[in-house]
Amino acid sequence: MNDSSGSDDLPSGEADLLIERDETYQHDRYGLVEVSDIWKGVHEVDSARNMNQKNTIIVRFSAEEKGETVDEITDTLNEFLEAIE
Numbered sequence: 001m002n003d004s005s006g007s008d009d010l011p012s013g014e015a016d017l018l019i020e021r022d023e024t025y026q027h028d029r030y031g032l033v034e035v036s037d038i039w040k041g042v043h044e045v046d047s048a049r050n051m052n053q054k055n056t057i058i059v060r061f062s063a064e065e066k067g068e069t070v071d072e073i074t075d076t077l078n079e080f081l082e083a084i085e
Contacts, residue, residue, distance in 0.1 A: 017081055019059060020047040028083045030063035036071065048077050 019025070019035060027033045037060040038045050048057045059080040062071035075083065 017085075018047055018049055019077065019080065021045075025061075025080075025084045027061075027063065027080075030061075030065070030070075030073065033061040033063040033073070035059055035061045038077075 019038065021035050021038055024032055024034045037058075038048050039058040039060070040048065041056070045057075048059070057077035058074055059077055060072065060074045061080070062069055063073060064070065
């Protein structure tokens with residue numbers, strides 16, 4: 001058995017789902033959303049996968065509610081992945 005502690009190896013399952021900045025996704029709660037930022041700890045990144053990493057990855061996105069754009073909505077990467085699957 002391999003010890004994966006401290007590794008950035010991707011786990012099975014939703015690991016193939018890549019989230020990218022400026023892309024749109026169908027969100028369970030908000031409908032069509034556009035990812036505006038992805039943060040790993042305090043660093044902004046261009047994309048993220050559901051990884052087993054020490055730093056929390058935060059996804060910030062915008063959506064339309066009642067015809068108006070709502071931005072600054074945030075989820076952890078895992079919450080966002082669950083909502084778009």
